[in-house]
Amino acid sequence: MASERKFINENIRRVLLKEYFQRETEMAGFGGIDIQRTPMGTRVTLIVERPGMVIGRKGAKIKDLTRVVSEVYGFDNPQIEVQECRDSAKNPQIMAQKLALALERGWHFRRAGHSTLRRIMDTDAKGCQVKLCGKLTGQRHRTEKFKWGHIKFCGEPAITTMDRGYAIAKKKLGLIGVSVDIMRSDAKLPDEVIIHDIPELRDVAVIKEEPSPDAVEEGAAGTEEVKVEEEKEEKTEAPIETETPGKKKATSKRKSKRVSRRKESEASAETPSEQEKTSPADQEAAVDEQAPAKKEESAPESPEPDGNSPSGKKEETREEKGEEKSAEEASVEKKADIQENEAPEGGGQ
Secondary structure, eight states: OHHHHHHHHHHHHHHHHHHHHHHHTSTTOEEEEEEEEETTEEEEEEEESOHHHHHOGGGHHHHHHHHHHHHTSOOSSEEEEEEEOSOGGGOHHHHHHHHHHHHHTTOOHHHHHHHHHHHHHTTTOSEEEEEEEEOSSSSSOEEEEEEEEOOOOSHHHHHHHEEEEEEEEEOSSOEEEEEEEEEOTTOOOTTOOOOOOOOOGGGSOOOOOOOOHHHHHHHHHHHHHHHHHHHHHHHHHSOOOOOOHHHHHHHHHHHHHHHHHHHHHHHHHHSOOHHHHSOHHHHHHHHHHHHHHHHHHHSOOOOOOOTTSHHHHHHHHHHHHHHHHHHHHHHHHHHHHHHHHHHHHHHHO
16 A cells, blocks of 8 residues: 555646646746656656746746745756747647637637637647536536547547647636647557558569579479370370381372472472563563554454364364363373272282
């Protein structure tokens, strides 16, 4: 119990010291106090809007404050430091005191509350709440709240992210309590998730690791084994085809015919035409020779010979002989094809 009472007494002493500084530095814009115990003594840091009014002429006022802190409140070797508040709109204690002064001067509570809220949110704060409690417009006590943005009321986020300030406005009807809660702009809430951009594949550098010599040897041995296995499978799966000498002869003849046909087609394609071989002078001479030939064609044609005439009979006999020769050649080719097809069958037997 002795240790618990010690902690309680220490906290009570700190609260009383804070109230004392708040009364003494009210006109300077009291913004808060920070008390730290050091091996050399106790360091007290005062945050005010106008530090010159706290220090006084030649430091007379701050000397009086250090004497009271050591004698009345029992702090060992106090060292008071004064720190200026750069942006008063971010300090909830200073804004609560200004709102209380506005209510004492006669401002309407809604006008004062909304103006204070707007001024705080203009400083990029995440959230703010202004609460007024007391006899605002009549004999009955009531509470008015002005909210904007994110506000935490309980739990660890409320302790770590919210700054609170409190002040009292004295009016004829009674006291009005003013409390201001501000969530800082740099406060991180537990439900805030930041999703970073995923880099594209072209921006990512691909690092290729060089394989070790042992791994290379193992890979080579594995590939050789795989090849040997594949060859064995092909031998077992592929059927054994036996070719007879007759079949080999027939296939060789067909291949030779195909090769000869391809060579003839290539030679015909490579040989230039007669028009390309002749020179321009020869072409002009040929044109001159064709000119009288055209004139002769334009002349009246001679009558065609009849079939009864001797010349017509000669032509018919020549055509019949050509047809007989072509028929004989066709029969010879058929016989040759039949012999080629029968040759492999006889060799296989």
